[in-house]
Amino acid sequence: MQTHQFNPYSACTSILIGKNATADGSTMIGRNEDSRAAWAKKFVIHPHAEFDAAPTFTSQDAEHPFKMTLPKIRAKYSATPEWTPKYGLFEEDGINEYGVAMSATESAYCNARVLAADPYVVDGIGEEAMVTVTLPYIHSAREGVERLGQIVEEHGTYETNGILFSDAEEVWYMETGAGHYWVAQRIPDDAYAVVANQLAIQEIDLADHDNYLYAKGIRDFVVDNQLASMANGLNFREVFGTADISDQHYNTPRVWYGQQYFTPEVEQDPESFNLPFIQRANRLIHIDEAQHYLASHYEGTPFDPVGNGTKTAKHLYRPISLAKTQESHVLQIRPDLPATTSGIHWLAMGVAAESVYVPFFAGASTTPAAYQVATEKYDSQSAYWVYKLVGVLVDAHYHALHGKLGDTQKELAIQLGHQLIQTDRQVVDLAGDELVAALDAANEAAANTALTTMRTLTAELITTSTDMSPLNYNTDLNL
Template sequence: MGKKATADGSTLIARNEDAKSAWPKHLVVHPHQEFEEPQTFVSPDNGFTITLPQVSGKYTATPEWTSKFGIFEEDGINEYGVAMSATESAYANERVLGADPLVKKGIGEEAMVTVTLPYIHSAREGVAYLGHIVEKYGASETNGVLFSDQDEVWYMEIATGHYWVAQRIPDDAYAVVANQLAIQNIDFTDSTNYMYAQGIAAFVQENDLSVSHNEFNFRKIFGTQELSDEIYSTPRVWYGQKYLTPTIKQEPMSEELPFIQRAQRLLHNDDLEYILGSHFQGTAYDPLNSTDLHSSKRFRPISLAKTQESHILQLRPNLPPEISGLHWLALGVTAQSIFVPFYAGMTDTHPAYKEGTATYSFSSAYWRYKLLGVLVDAHYKRFGPELTALQKELRILFKKRIRQNDLQAQTLPPEKLATFLTTASTANAQLGLDKVDKLTAQLITAATELSPLNFQTDENL
């Protein structure tokens, strides 16, 4: 969402990270570091290797609980006020991959935040920085990447081994993207709003990849337009646009949904929370809709059981980077979780956000949110309203705390600011856990009455 599309002038980028139904995430803060010699990064996933700059800025991130299969830091805000979310997995078609195959040891999702976010000073620079890496080392996957700062929001798509494009989201607009290449017409004369790999136009022409003599439509040239897209991806874009711009009439399986859309009202981060946690509410496609069993299983919803975490990266205007940046994080299934705000200026995170392995543990924030979701899942109609009430309560409490903490933070000298923001963020995390634990205890107690082995006779039997 661009800064003129939001009520308070924030830029907002957000995403659900989906992988496995039980795969914990942590929240970390990497400190500012300066090295005497350049550092070397080697991917534990595919061996991608790159030399890194000697100065690494502080940044937040949400890595996997294990680095065995890759780091997957996914999202964060750095000390320079730049936010990054990587990646939205996508697919390129066989024609373009045949001309420029993916590179086995090129950069992939698991490494992108780690080798990019600490070294960039604006959203535009982030696109150029990552684009250079793709062109030099190659990419191992087709991916979409989000960058933002206080002024601009950029969406970048890496399609093949070495070719990519990026578009600046207009200030008064928004974009909703699913697992499908989304960017449409590229204006090669407009360097303010478009960036792209060197030689991409010639690559398309030389390999006879064009689909039109009149336009360079990246989605149609590089992407896929298949039935699987119309079941898996386009319905989610349709629902997001339907929610934010309800007067437009579109079909969920349409391949012509616009990349750039404008809302009919000013937007808030609450709108992003709703979309990221949505499952086609109010339509026949809602998987929780038992009145139309066929339609309710027809499309893949936005909020999924396999979501590991969901994040909203908010950069607010007229504030220093430490206070401006809010890293909202919901662990586990978005529809059943709580978005907790963490200040970009914090230097450490709540201990429970550093814990969690493949097996349930109460010491882990991820698993505590996940447990609440599991309890609600089993008895959704009975327990769902109680979860909804808790989500509303915490949204109100967190908004109140942010307002209070912002005011106090702006009065503090620089040497006290980091400690204050760390304490405030930790307190937000603890409040969320306390409320979740309380509801979890209530639901466990109530669930004891719901056993199929129950048999009603009298109160003693």
């Protein structure tokens, strides 16, 4: 995630799941966008647009003045931009009208040897622009990799990132390395991957273009700069990535926990540098399980920061869901449906562990009003702040109040899931403007259900909390 000047240590967690690894044949990509504990997000849908002249994208990030010419046709797409464009747009995640999903980015790090050979480019592309200049112009996940790869090669990049792409058939994970190089791997249809702020892709088969894509000249770059012999092929993680003690406490445990959750029979060490990138689950994965992973914090282990472990254990590893999450999303492309109804943008504003994933049809024309309000300080009309307020109230008396939140989250998951099923049935014979209007109404209903319930919970939490003051004193009411 982001590397704003005020937050140089931000980080995210990602999940990618192939179509044959899910219970309903969907492809799924998801990520926690982690930056600051209070940094509001919006949820928008940009309309399809066609311009007479090719527009120019110019970054508003003064430190990284990236600029490029864009195509004349821009597809409709959903996105979650920030409350202010001062540091860049950071649209982060979305689904376009062609049924292609993108999430950017998973921040990672290159080692000094690689950067010495190909330094970062100050006015190159960075996370804040990647969704904006890529997602509206692609018709498949593979095309997304190729477009962004070409941009990185031509313009350079000022950071190292992992980018997620999917469509109804394929899921791809792409990683940039140094100033101009990148690789991408197709997630096997029967597999999943979880990623946590390290370069994750391992062996690249340079001859297998069905499953691997990469920057032109990457082999010569590695050999000419004596980064590796290439005698045994290219292991991108080993050659371009890092492996230090901070990784063992900040990054690898999150991958370990994800693989323990989906593949519990595998015995692994949370601090291992050898956790595989590609893994197979012991079951078909449901959408709520992908969401559960992103909302998790080592439950069932001594490392849960709100669990029963020792003080040392509870603070040993950085959790998946944490206070600095701005929003969490799972982008689901469902099979055997037209693009207008196949893409579901599941969005949990704020901290996923204390929020709820609301299903939004990306084929709609707009988003609910509360999701378009984002402010620097608390605003009761903003969806982001509604969910954040619940988390703040629960955190104040976590063990006394988190049960109320958990019950509410479960009930909302049931209600929202049922509404989604009902909408699917109601729109099956609709098309054109009539279909879009129905999806707009469904999104409005889902938002209203979630926000009304969370506001009711807020009232209950405030009322209950009034008797939990440290200034309280039990006294005889007859005195």
